[in-house]
Amino acid sequence: MGRYILRRLLQLIPVFIGTTFIIYALVWAIPGNPFAGKCGSRGCPPTYIAEMTQQYNLDDPIYVSYFKYLGDLLTGNFGETYSGIEVSTLIQNAYPVTLKLALIALVIEGVIGISAGVLTALRGKGFLDSLVLASTLFLIAIPVFVTGFVLQYLLGVQLEWIDPSVSSDPGIGELILPGFVLGSLSMAYISRLSRTSMLENKSADYIRTATAKGLAPRRVVGIHMLRNSLIPVVTFLGTDLGALMGGAIVTEGIFNIPGIGGLVYDAILGQEGTTVTAVVALLVMVYLLMNLLVDVLYAALDPRIRYD
Template sequence: MGRYVLRRLLQLVPVFIGTTFLIYLLVWALPGDPFAGKCGERACPDAYVTRMREEFNLDENVFVQYFRYLGNLLQGDFGQTFSGTSVGELIANAYPVTVRLAIVALLIEGIIGLIAGILTGLRSGGFLDNLVLVSTLFLISIPVFVTGYVLQTVLGLRLGIINPTVSSEAGFGELVVPGFVLGSLSMAYVARLTRTSIAENSRSDYVRTAVAKGLEPRRVVGVHLLRNSLIPVVTFLGVDLGSLMGGAIVTEGIFNIRGIGGLIFRSIATREGATVTGVVVLLVIVYLLMNLLVDVLYAVLDPRIRYV
């Protein structure tokens, strides 16, 4: 296992370089003036534009720009905005909030989705199965911003159960409803994926053999059926963590959460390429590490999988 993890970490290096280069190229090599609108309604003076282009290495070849950026990135320097603010400080202030929100959303979609999928997969065709299928289809059909506004209006403004907006501290308790909104779509997919996987594996030969041996139903489900059925679900949940962090723009906007989503939106609107690049590079790292974790969990769930 140790050799496999080391080999996978080495494989992540070219993937990281390739993806970050594409991100850098897409952000900085796009046509247009990044300094447009930085000086109000009037065009920026030529001296200002020249100085800024030299400071951000925009006069250099894109490959030279990228490797200079990569060298600074390996030292923990994410660069600076056009106003001189450290991108690392902006990320450090916004990232913990989004991480907490993504963890809450992941727990909600994992727990509720798995329970609903397991119950309906074991007893397909009944009332509960139809109820889950209809409710998950309902969640899939409704946009996330509609779910967010409905819960904010009903639970926050009318019933007063929650605060309509999240405070600056953004504790885990305040993030339960926003986390449900953020993870509602994925929760529906987890429930359906779990249901389908369990229903399919319940007809497998190894399940019939376990039942024929006289094993208790609880052991058949928990040890044999559930572990093998969770492999596609774990794959989805592992990849979804990065999606939740990068796709929280709408949810953070509805509940006034100062996280990564709002930071990306403001940076795109003001053409702050350094901030956009830094945030997306961080999300790439999350995706790569979560994929490695999912691969390691495969061996835990399925004893037939062995890494050498």
């Protein structure tokens, strides 16, 4: 297992370089002057443009400027915005909030989605199965921003159970509703995926063998059926963490959450290429590490899988 993890970590290096280079090239190769409008209604003086071009290595070929940026990135230097603010400071303030929100959404979608899928698969066709299928189809069909606005209006404005907007330093309690909104779409997919996977394994030979051996139904379901059924669900959950963090722009905007989503949105509007590239590089790392974690969990869920 240790050699496999080491090999996978080494494989992450070219993947990280390739993905971050593509993002860097897309951000900095956009036609136009990134310093346009930075000096108000009048144009920026040539000395300012020359200094900023040299500072951000924009006069070098794209691959040269990228490797200069990569060298700074590996030393913890994420660069500065055009106004002179350290990007690492902006990320340090926004990233923990979005990470907390994404983890809450991941837990909500995992617990509710898996529970609903397992219950409907075990009980078979009936009222509960129809209710879950109709509810998940409704969540899939409704955009996340509609779900967010409706819940915010009903629970925050009409019933006054929550504050419509979270505080500047939100706690876990304030992020439960935004986390539910953020993970609602994935929760519907996980519920259907769990249900389908459980139904497939329900009629498998090893389940019939375990039942014929006289094992308790709870052990057959919890130890044998559920473990194998969770493999596709774990794959979905592992890759979904990065998607939740990168796709939280709408949810953070609805509930006024000071996270990565708002930071990236403002950076795109202001053509702050350094900020956009740094945030995307962190999201790439999350994706890569979560994929590695999912592969390791496969062996824990299915004893037939071994990494030698």
